[in-house]
Amino acid sequence: RSVFSxxxxxxxxxxxxxxxxGLLYGWDKAMYSLVAYFVISKMIDIVIKGLDESYAVMIVxxxxxxxxxxxxxxxxxxxxxxxxxxGYTGESKEVLYCVVTRLEVDKLKEIVLEKDxxxxxxxxxxxxxxxxxxxxxxxx
Numbered sequence: 028r029s030v031f032s033x034x035x036x037x038x039x040x041x042x043x044x045x046x047x048x049g050l051l052y053g054w055d056k057a058m059y060s061l062v063a064y065f066v067i068s069k070m071i072d073i074v075i076k077g078l079d080e081s082y083a084v085m086i087v088x089x090x091x092x093x094x095x096x097x098x099x100x101x102x103x104x105x106x107x108x109x110x111x112x113x114g115y116t117g118e119s120k121e122v123l124y125c126v127v128t129r130l131e132v133d134k135l136k137e138i139v140l141e142k143d144x145x146x147x148x149x150x151x152x153x154x155x156x157x158x159x160x161x162x163x164x165x166x167x
Contacts, residue, residue: 034072038064080129081153087111090143091121097138098123102131126153 031039041064049057088094095106109122127135132150139146 032072033075034068034070037071038068041068081126081156082129082132083151083153084123084125084127084132084135085149086123086125086139086146087120087148088123088139088143088146089121090146091123093142094123094139094146097142098125098135101138102127102134104131104135126156 042061045057045061045064048060086094091108095108098104098106104125104127107124109124111120111122112118113120125135136148139148
């Protein structure tokens with residue numbers, strides 16, 4: 028993994044060019060271009076990272092069998108079942124753990140709420156995945 032993102036490299040190159048232009052043609056015109064290139068560099072990063080980003084999802088539910096089956100069948104994603112207990116009630120709870128792509132997050136939420144409207148779902152960005160059977164699906 029490189030130290031700088033593609034958007035940051037583009038921004039640094041444009042910063043050098045715009046600094047030169049600012050010295051030659053005036054800083055007011057260079058500043059407008061600098062703001063535009065800053066926005067463009069952020070958009071480049073969002074496009075490049077956004078399509079490839081993964082999310083770890085934890086689902087606390089009483090309907091773990093139905094949700095697990097639906098995620099396997101409809102998303103093609105494996106689910107890990109963790110056994111837990113409510114901190115306040117001590118009641119036994121099942122926690123489902125699943126990793127999905129950014130494009131699958133909305134479908135996952137739809138599936139979970141369809142099976143258990145009282146489910147508690149947390150979604151966290153994942154920066155790296157090593158091992159396991161997680162495969163990014165090709166977008167058709």
